[in-house]
Amino acid sequence: MSGLTVLSDSAVHRLLIGLSKDEIIAFQASLSKCLQGFSVGTERQYQPTPGIINRPNGQKTLFRPFTSPTAVGTKIIVDPAPKSDNTKLPLQGVVALCDENGLPKGIINGGELTGYRTSLIAIIPYMWRRNTENVVVYGSGKQALWHIRLMLALRGMEIKTITVVNRSESRAREMLDKIAQENAAQWKSSATMEYLNPSGSNFEQSLKGILAEADAIFCTVPSYEPLFPAEYILNQGKRTKSPYISAIGSWQSNMIELDPALIKGIVNDAENGFHPEHGSAGAILVDDRTTILTHTGEAVKSELKLDDMVEVGKIFYLRENEPDKTQKEKLNQWLAEGLVVYKSVGVSVTDLAAGERILALAKEHNLGVHIEDF
Structure with missing residues (x-):
């Protein structure tokens, strides 16, 4: 037709x-x-x-x-x-x-x-993760909504808790009510869905504890300041697992969701990071290195270089074609259990x-x- x-x-x-x-x-x-x-x-x-x-x-x-x-x-x-x-x-x-x-x-x-496409791509590295019991989602807009829907549709039986962090309590609870109805009708996950209020008196203490236990953190906010301190991820002495962190909300050089110290802590410290292509300490996973470099606050404020980033499209290739068996095993282990940060601006x-x-x-x-x- x-x-x-x-x-x-x-x-x-x-x-x-x-x-x-x-x-x-x-x-x-x-x-x-x-x-x-x-x-x-x-x-x-x-x-x-x-x-x-x-x-x-x-x-x-x-x-x-x-x-x-x-x-x-x-x-x-x-x-x-x-x-x-x-x-x-x-x-x-x-x-x-x-x-x-x-x-x-x-x-x-x-x-x-746009909400579906962006969320579905952010979920790609998440599908490589070994564990997903505890999930944190920043935001309550269309992106956050589709992130949660797709998580429930694809891995809902594995998820125990989903915590939503958003400035507007009414919008967050409206979204959670909608998802609860859809989940009951379609995906039937037993995951507990909760709201964490940034205005609460114990917010920072609660957030620090929740992020310490998170298997995945999805950031979907067009923010102009970092959503949480890098130390909540990098300096958790009792942390037994490293999360997958996705950030899709910032798309201009003055917008930022992730603390530049988190980005630097990954690319400069071999203990926190892994680089699938070079001998340097670590890499940030991205969709488009060139655009990320100039169009996101994360890259600008942490002074990222092209070699500090690896595109997710290249990861697909390396997972299938990496000739070094040991390096391939390290790559898959990093993707499954390591501290992986994915930053997206969209690919046309x-x-x-x-x-x-x-x-x-x-x-x-x-x-x-x-x-x-x-």
């Missing part, structure tokens, strides 16, 4: 929320293949540079074009300016896709697509891959508005 398909946010949500575990894994595999093509294949050279516009009123707009042998297009995401009462609307946007000849084939609301071709997959699902389920002659 040719022509243009238009998908609303609610239509995209219906498609994604109903996917089975096997369907989610297949979706994730398509994104993994895309990342590998970007990092060790030839696709990087064919991706235009993304653009960011900051207006004086506080509005931020991301323009992210992409190409492939079979499609071209772009994503536009807007972080709205604060309202007069200082409230913030969520990120909004659109993904537009054409075929290789430039014929329009899809216009997709970018909200659910994954928006394309996600958009094409969603269009295929829409065709299969007869969803969206189709225009034959556009």
